[in-house]
Amino acid sequence: MAQKKVRAAIVSQEKLAEGIFSMWLDAPEMAAASRPGQFIAVYTNDPSKLLPRPISICEADKEKGRLRIVYRIAGAGTLEFSGYQAGDTLDIMGPLGNGFPLKDKKAFLIGGGIGIPPMLELAKNLECEKTAVLGYRDAETFLADEIGKYAEVVIASEDGSVGTKGNVIDAIRAGSLKADVIYACGPTPMLKALKAYAAENGIECWISLEEKMACGIGACLGCVCHSKDVDEHSNVKNKRVCKDGPVFLADEVELLSSEEQRERIAGGCMCGTVKVKED
Numbered sequence: 001m002a003q004k005k006v007r008a009a010i011v012s013q014e015k016l017a018e019g020i021f022s023m024w025l026d027a028p029e030m031a032a033a034s035r036p037g038q039f040i041a042v043y044t045n046d047p048s049k050l051l052p053r054p055i056s057i058c059e060a061d062k063e064k065g066r067l068r069i070v071y072r073i074a075g076a077g078t079l080e081f082s083g084y085q086a087g088d089t090l091d092i093m094g095p096l097g098n099g100f101p102l103k104d105k106k107a108f109l110i111g112g113g114i115g116i117p118p119m120l121e122l123a124k125n126l127e128c129e130k131t132a133v134l135g136y137r138d139a140e141t142f143l144a145d146e147i148g149k150y151a152e153v154v155i156a157s158e159d160g161s162v163g164t165k166g167n168v169i170d171a172i173r174a175g176s177l178k179a180d181v182i183y184a185c186g187p188t189p190m191l192k193a194l195k196a197y198a199a200e201n202g203i204e205c206w207i208s209l210e211e212k213m214a215c216g217i218g219a220c221l222g223c224v225c226h227s228k229d230v231d232e233h234s235n236v237k238n239k240r241v242c243k244d245g246p247v248f249l250a251d252e253v254e255l256l257s258s259e260e261q262r263e264r265i266a267g268g269c270m271c272g273t274v275k276v277k278e279d
Helices: 028-033 076-082 118-125 168-174 188-201 258-266
Strands: 004-017 020-026 039-042 053-061 066-072 089-096 107-112 130-136 152-157 181-185 204-208 224-226 238-240 247-249
Touching: 004 066, 020 076, 028 053, 028 066, 028 089, 039 066, 053 076, 053 089, 053 118, 066 076, 107 118, 107 168, 107 188, 118 130, 118 181, 130 168, 152 168, 168 188, 181 188, 188 204
Parallel strands: 107 130, 107 181, 130 152, 181 204
Antiparallel strands: 004 020, 004 089, 020 066, 039 053, 039 089, 053 066, 204 247, 224 238
């Protein structure tokens, strides 16, 4: 379906962990068209906040015509969302971006922090042997039990309170786990480490990038990432995360740290530097 903005009713909302909320939305057309790994743009009801918040689709109930998003409070916009109740309405646009390719291979589904929610819909749709490796800060392992209905779950926690102490790669190595394809969503350092791990072990690797966005449809170039090839739209080595992604084959994109980004800019490249800060 073509992306369009609709007024959606909130079916339910609940708190899953500190600062983490789950919201079901009544959106039949979007639910029917959505694919694992896509996202929606969610608008606040505050006219002073013009830009939407991009939030991954956690689940799509096509039978009931509902979408589920799981989000973290990161600023005033998402704080506003957390106060909504069943029966309230808001504007949403989607489904946006591309999704994960569903391969018939032994798979790792790797989520870190707020990159965990899209792994639920992916786990439900993949018909293969699959292990979900989930990285948390502490013992608040939101969505782990739900994902466990569709995949074996292995947990890593930064503080060691549950699962393997450390990160998702520590958990993979601790369990001597193997897979033929990686699907991952999470913070850039995690994705960068997984890209290197996949290259070292000859594993196909698909990553969903987290990036702040403005338009959500590829027009403003506010969410570009560095790419191996020249983009036909911008004519430089950029990819638009909202339009060309958020899912990329890991080899297609460069994952730069803040220091590497500064070095790139100092060398004269201004691509990929525009971000919209949540107000």
